[in-house]
Amino acid sequence: MSKVKPAPLSPETQIGGYRVVRKVAAGGFGVVYLAIDPEGQQVAIKEYLPASLVARGPGELLPQVTTEKLSLYRLGLKSFFEExxxxxxxSHPSVVSVLxxxxxxxxxxxVMNYLEGASLQDFIITARDQKQQKVFRESTIRSLFDEILRGLRIVHQHKMLHLDIKPxxxxxxxxxxxxLIDFGAAREVLSKEGNFIRPMYTPGFAAPEMYRRDAAMGPWTDIYAIGACIYACMQGYPPNEAPQRxxxxxxxxxxxxxRGVYSDNLIEVVxxxxxLDPLSRPQSVFALQKELSREGERRYTKLSMAEKMRLQFDTMVADTKKSVKSVTGGVAVKPK
Structure with missing residues (x-):
């Protein structure tokens, strides 16, 4: 039986001089509310409330933490506060503003600026469902990620990592x-401590080093996620997760x-x-920005007929292996 999630704060609750209007989002580590500040302006408030560590009933204010989880809860709390x-x-237009x-x-x-709009994930799903050759135009992808990289560069200059970049x-x-919203510092700290049961990464967007406790993380970790986001904008779907790769x-x-749909340069950037090797990626946002801005060198090399046939063959083989695996319940069958 799954654990009951802690209840969000009730509408009209007063916290720190702000009035809660309603819950707008919830994840494994917190709840985000629409609230009204003392001047009557809308703000977003994120509450540290890790679902695996606390309980809270409807109408209550205080999270209930058991003794054995208290040190872990406080560790994440400290990280969330430092974040x-x-x-x-x-202060950058491409980084969520903490007021x-x-x-x-x-x-x-x-307390953050309340943003109105939609996530890149929402746009990808909408564009993908139109079933056009390109999910997004290349100029749109380059412009979008140039903007995001400007913000991420500032974040890295402040010795911070995002650690959960995804659409x-x-x-x-x-x-x-x-x-860029929803930074993952508390998530990362908690993943390093004790036997924490929730995954600390988003499959497809998390770099291989995020799956290993002893691996060093740095700008290259966020850069992997940026590449995965660009891939999703091109394909309409996330890439395979790192362990599969x-x-x-x-x-x-x-x-x-x-190839032939997007430029050789953009494909090479992804x-x-x-x-998979962190040292083989761009080591700084600046290096990636420089490459992504090379719009004048776009070539669109189409696949030759032989390459198309080879890709088709590889796809058929992969699909056959998948169907065999599903029929055999995931048990490898050795051919006679």
Whole structure:
């Protein structure tokens, strides 16, 4: 039986001088509310409320934490608070603005600008469903990620990592700004401590090093996720997750199908950013920005007939293996 999620704060609850209007989102590590500030302006408030560590009933304010989980809860709380303090020092249109952060009800709240619009994930699903050759135009992809990289560069200059970049965490506002939201510092700290049961990564967008406790993470980790987001904008779907790629990497084959649709340069950028070896990726956002801005060198090399036939054959083989595996219940069948 699954654990009951902690209840969000009730509408009209007062916290830190803000009035909660309603819950707008919830994840494994917190709840986001639409609220009204003392001047009557709309704001978003994120409450630290890790679902695996706390309980809270409807109408209650205080999270209930058992003794054995208390040290882990406090560790994440400290990281969440430090994240709020660090983000409050960053002022960039492509990074979510933290207006205030405060402790109350034995947890921490982060007050941010309330953004109106939709996530990149929403746009990808809508564009994909139109079943056109291109999910997004190349000029749109380059422009969008140039904007996001400008913000990410500032984040890295402040010695911070995002650690959960994915289309759902790239917000496109109604006035056409691209904004990075939902940083993952508390998530990352908790993943390193104890036997924490929830995955700390988003499959397809998490770099291989995020699956290993002892691996060093840096700008190259966020850069892998940027590459995966560009891939999703080209294909309409996330790439295979890192463990699958380590076993059998089909990234080059998947990108080859896009030759002639997107430029060779953009395809090469995705391969570069999504290298399984962290040292083979761009080591800084600036290096990636420089490559992504090379619009004058676009070539669109189409697949030859032989290459098309080879790709078709590889796809048929892969599909056959999948169907055999599903029929045999995932047990490998050795041919006689």
């Amino acid at each position: 709020g303090r660090s983000l409050a020092q960053i 205030n952060f405060f402790r109350e009800n034995e947890t921490v709240y982060m 759902a965490n790239i917000f496109i506002t109604d006035d056409n700004r691209s904004v 380590l076993e059998k990497d089909r990234l080059t084959t998947a990108l080859a199908r896009l 391969e570069w950013t999504m290298a």
